[in-house]
Amino acid sequence: MDASHITSELTRVLYTNDQVQARLAEIAGEIDAEYADSDLLLVGVLNGAVMVMADLSRHLTSHVQMDWMAISSYGSGTQSSGVVRILKDLNTDIEGRHVLVVEDIIDTGLTLAYLMQNLQSRKPASLEIMTMFRKPEAIKSPVDVKYVGFDLPNEFVVGYGLDYAGRYRNLTDVGTLAPHVYS
Numbered sequence: 001m002d003a004s005h006i007t008s009e010l011t012r013v014l015y016t017n018d019q020v021q022a023r024l025a026e027i028a029g030e031i032d033a034e035y036a037d038s039d040l041l042l043v044g045v046l047n048g049a050v051m052v053m054a055d056l057s058r059h060l061t062s063h064v065q066m067d068w069m070a071i072s073s074y075g076s077g078t079q080s081s082g083v084v085r086i087l088k089d090l091n092t093d094i095e096g097r098h099v100l101v102v103e104d105i106i107d108t109g110l111t112l113a114y115l116m117q118n119l120q121s122r123k124p125a126s127l128e129i130m131t132m133f134r135k136p137e138a139i140k141s142p143v144d145v146k147y148v149g150f151d152l153p154n155e156f157v158v159g160y161g162l163d164y165a166g167r168y169r170n171l172t173d174v175g176t177l178a179p180h181v182y183s
Ligand SMILES: O=P(O)(O)OC[C@H]1O[C@H](OP(=O)(O)OP(=O)(O)O)[C@H](O)[C@@H]1O
Pocket: 045, 046, 047, 048, 049, 071, 072, 073, 074, 080, 103, 104, 105, 106, 107, 108, 109, 110, 111, 112, 162, 163
């Protein structure tokens, strides 16, 4: 059984897994074309980007490498703390590499503003961002995002890697939580 049995805990499904996969296939086509002559390194931001990384990379037809960073910007609640810390750094030296950062969601843009500045200082040949979801605040952020899956309304969502207090990441659809879950 997959995780779809917990779909009843969502008030509203915003994107189904089928919609997510279809959009990822489109984006993968763009990435394949853009990086046809490059040795691309995908950098996933733990924990949320695990699902996007796994699915996006398998929609790609070109060879890619993968590495991971863990960055903390949120506690167990639903608001940004504004505090960004590296919990796990890359294993790869990215100097001279073509790097695509893979995120599940951009909300305030605080996490990526910090991360991009940090990664840029390591002198990659190119540095771009792919995010599955983007919230309205993020559009005001100075961080330039090359590939966006879907724009979301300004609501707290879970599923497809996105958690509430550590749960719901394995929900295949993405949606808003039912009120009884918060209480
Ligand atoms: O644009 P921002 O407002 O900075 O928010 C975006 C960040 O928040 C989420 O991570 P979170 O800190 O919740 O960790 P997680 O990936 O382990 O769930 C998400 O994966 C982004 O990294």
